[in-house]
Amino acid sequence: MMDGPLAENDGNAIIASYDWSALSAELDAYGCAVLPNLLDPAACRDLASLYAQEQGFRSRVVMGRHGFGRGEYKYWAYPLPAPVQALRSGLYPRLAVIANRWNQRLGLEVRYPGTHADFLALCHETGQGRPTPLLLQYGPGDYNCLHQDLYGEKVFPLQVAVLLSEPGRDFTGGEFVITEQRPRLQSRAEVVPLRQGDAVIFAVQHRPVAGSRGTYRVTLRHGVSRVRSGHRHTLGIIFHDAL
Incomplete structure (x- = not known):
């Protein structure tokens, strides 16, 4: 198991350095926001490089076999690699504040606890005990269909994807895409x-939007456009565990 160059304290310092008021406003306005240089090269x-290994992963999914697109990904097993664990536990408290505010605006009673460990305990109580952070690999012609990452009753409404490859050098094409469907529009x-090391925070399923008759809920889906050349790797950080 890789210890990695990102210790938990280092990760928390990087996460704390961002302007979270501005990020929150971006998420409110567009359903996504970028964290530049979250990871170094x-x-x-x-x-x-871990994608080539078998150890440390619980399953591998070939997208074409399930109609998800083309490409493949692997779900990590517990314990997660130290850098992945540091990002998952470090980002969650900042995002929980936004998630709770969104639920309040939508009139939903669900509130998320302040620490990721407490949220995972709620997931595990409902049988959602399988880790969901994943490593994705795309080659020429590969793409990811628009989708939502829902794995059970407990769904945290925000997730994060970190681009591990450098556009223009390692691959071309392969843009991160998010779509939003508003009622009757x-x-x-x-x-x-994104550049290598940048992360995008985005809504998993819904976000609140202010309308003339109050706040309403819009539906979002995300995916990756066709990779035209080279290879693209992405780290996906989903905060709820799976059934």
Whole structure:
């Protein structure tokens, strides 16, 4: 198991350095926001290199076999690699504040606890005990269909994807895409430009939007456009565990 270059304290310091008021406003307005340089190039390369290993993963999914697109990904097993665990536990408290505010705006009673360990305990009480952080690999012609990562009753409404490869050097194409469907309107697409080490925070399923008659809920889906050349690796951080 890789200890990695990102210790938990280092990860917390990086996470604390972002302007979370501005990020919260971006998420309110668009359903997504970028964390520039969340991981350095060495950390990105170390994580991407793990894809070739069998140890440490609980399953491998070939997207084409399930109609998910083309490409593949692996779910990590517990214990997670130290950098992944540091990001998952460090990002969660910041995102829980936003998630709770969104639920309040939507009139939902669900509130998320302040620590990720406490939230996972709630997941495990309902039988959701399988870890969901994953490592994705795309080659030429691969893509990820628009989808939502829902794994059971307990769903945390925000997740994070970190680009581990460098666009233009390691691959071309392969843009992160998020779409939003508002009632009685056509879908809106957002293409999020990322560099190696950048992360995008985005809504898993819904987000609140202010309308003329109050706040209403819009539906979001995310995916990856076709990779035109090279290979693209991504770290996915989902905060709820799976059934």
